Amino acid sequence: MTKEELALEVVYRLKKEYPDVGCTLDYDQAWKLLVSVRLAAQCTDARVNVVVQDLYEKYPDVSALADADVEDIERIVRPCGLGKSKARDISACMKILRDAYGGRVPDDFNALLKLPGVGRKSANLIMGDVFGEPAIVTDTHCIRLVNRIGLVDGIKEPKKVEMALWKLIPPKEGSDFCHRLVFHGRDVCTARTKPRCGKCCLQDICPQNGV
Numbered sequence: 001m002t003k004e005e006l007a008l009e010v011v012y013r014l015k016k017e018y019p020d021v022g023c024t025l026d027y028d029q030a031w032k033l034l035v036s037v038r039l040a041a042q043c044t045d046a047r048v049n050v051v052v053q054d055l056y057e058k059y060p061d062v063s064a065l066a067d068a069d070v071e072d073i074e075r076i077v078r079p080c081g082l083g084k085s086k087a088r089d090i091s092a093c094m095k096i097l098r099d100a101y102g103g104r105v106p107d108d109f110n111a112l113l114k115l116p117g118v119g120r121k122s123a124n125l126i127m128g129d130v131f132g133e134p135a136i137v138t139d140t141h142c143i144r145l146v147n148r149i150g151l152v153d154g155i156k157e158p159k160k161v162e163m164a165l166w167k168l169i170p171p172k173e174g175s176d177f178c179h180r181l182v183f184h185g186r187d188v189c190t191a192r193t194k195p196r197c198g199k200c201c202l203q204d205i206c207p208q209n210g211v
Helices: 003-017 030-039 045-058 062-067 070-080 083-100 109-113 120-129 140-149 158-166 171-187
Strands: none
Touching: 003 171, 030 045, 030 083, 030 120, 045 070, 062 083, 070 083, 109 120, 120 158, 120 171, 140 158, 140 171, 158 171
16 A cells, blocks of 8 residues: 555545544634644643633733733733743734734735744644645644554654645645544544554554554
């Protein structure tokens, strides 16, 4: 089986196993996803979903958050870790959205990359989930699983993994494929415990690299 054939089979099986997927960060507006994905660095999505409730209650829109004292943002988001740098990036990002984009999140990948605290992973998440564009989100689950499954060979750098997957995964499947890897990585192909290969829908086609 070639890598291309393997990729299509993995996409098919994960879609069957996890038919309804979406981002595990809670949001109802694009700018909130932008904030949450910054807070999610080295923090669980579950904790971010709790912390942002207080943030949005006090600062309910882009302008309010742009006007907020960075120190107050830091106080609220501190439970997510790296509070000082995250608060600084969020404040600067909201100011740019307010002043340059009329409070809206730009729908251009390169424009997103220019926002403070936004890297390729975050920009891809926004493009895929908010704007429905092709996207490959190389988070830790994605990188671990595609190496184990054999879609990439010992590549750990997020951008290199992303570029390799663009060649294998149909563009329209990319965003949901990455979401499915998150669910599969938490439920079956785990990192902190021995992977549950016996209950994996990919067991017969996965080389189980590094397991």
